Amino acid sequence: MSFDLFLPAFNAIQHGIWLTLLITIASFIVGQIFALPLALALVSSRWWLSYSASTYTFMVRGSPLLVQLFIVYYGLGQVEAVRSSFLWPVLKSPLYCAIITIGLNSAAYMAEIIAGAIRQLPKGQFEAASALGLSRYVALVKVVFPQVYRTLLPAIGNELVLVMKGSTLASAVTVIEMTGAARIFVARTYAPFETFLIAGSVYLVMGAIFGRIVKAIEIKVAIPQR
Numbered sequence: 001m002s003f004d005l006f007l008p009a010f011n012a013i014q015h016g017i018w019l020t021l022l023i024t025i026a027s028f029i030v031g032q033i034f035a036l037p038l039a040l041a042l043v044s045s046r047w048w049l050s051y052s053a054s055t056y057t058f059m060v061r062g063s064p065l066l067v068q069l070f071i072v073y074y075g076l077g078q079v080e081a082v083r084s085s086f087l088w089p090v091l092k093s094p095l096y097c098a099i100i101t102i103g104l105n106s107a108a109y110m111a112e113i114i115a116g117a118i119r120q121l122p123k124g125q126f127e128a129a130s131a132l133g134l135s136r137y138v139a140l141v142k143v144v145f146p147q148v149y150r151t152l153l154p155a156i157g158n159e160l161v162l163v164m165k166g167s168t169l170a171s172a173v174t175v176i177e178m179t180g181a182a183r184i185f186v187a188r189t190y191a192p193f194e195t196f197l198i199a200g201s202v203y204l205v206m207g208a209i210f211g212r213i214v215k216a217i218e219i220k221v222a223i224p225q226r
Contacts, residue, residue: 118144
């Protein structure tokens with residue numbers, strides 16, 4: 001191991017750090033946006049909604065993220081209807097494809113977690129909200145979601161770290177984020193240990209920062225004396 005390579009390795013991957021952060025945060029936001037309607041569909045009494053959502057989560061969670069990236073980036077471009085649609089300017093970009101794919105993958109996992117938390121709520125709360133004259137929408141916003149998301153904050157923080165780890169696969173579709181930049185540096189220097197030790201340390205720091213942020217939010221919204 002050569003300590004002289006640590007600084008050059010860090011300099012080589014530092015531009016990829018910001019791209020990794022961009023992919024992580026953007027994919028996480030996409031995942032959270034789609035996770036909630038998916039979760040509501042999963043717990044819906046309408047069979048066609050719950051069946052469609054269950055099929056989606058089964059297919060996404062049952063297949064590797066790398067395969068999903070290849071299908072979105074390489075596969076959709078082979079469809080003429082996609083190339084001629086308004087979505088093509090987005091789908092032809094490897095960065096946007098990575099963000100969308102990782103985000104939709106995260107949405108499938110978070111949807112099952114949110115749906116499970118909703119099912120655990122006592123049914124009496126829904127009946128009480130209905131008895132008070134609250135509409136279903138108001139009951140969800142004022143009664144259900146505050147309890148669900150307060151409980152799920154640790155799981156959400158864990159999902160954020162998992163999305164960060166998933167961002168390492170973006171280099172497979174030509175996005176030179178931190179892992180991709182590290183691989184390029186290794187190809188030039190033949191120093192994989194030093195390079196990936198630095199990259200791994202940066203990922204650990206990023207994960208620790210994300211964990212601290214979520215923990216601070218968890219403390220902020222916690223019910224007093226609980």
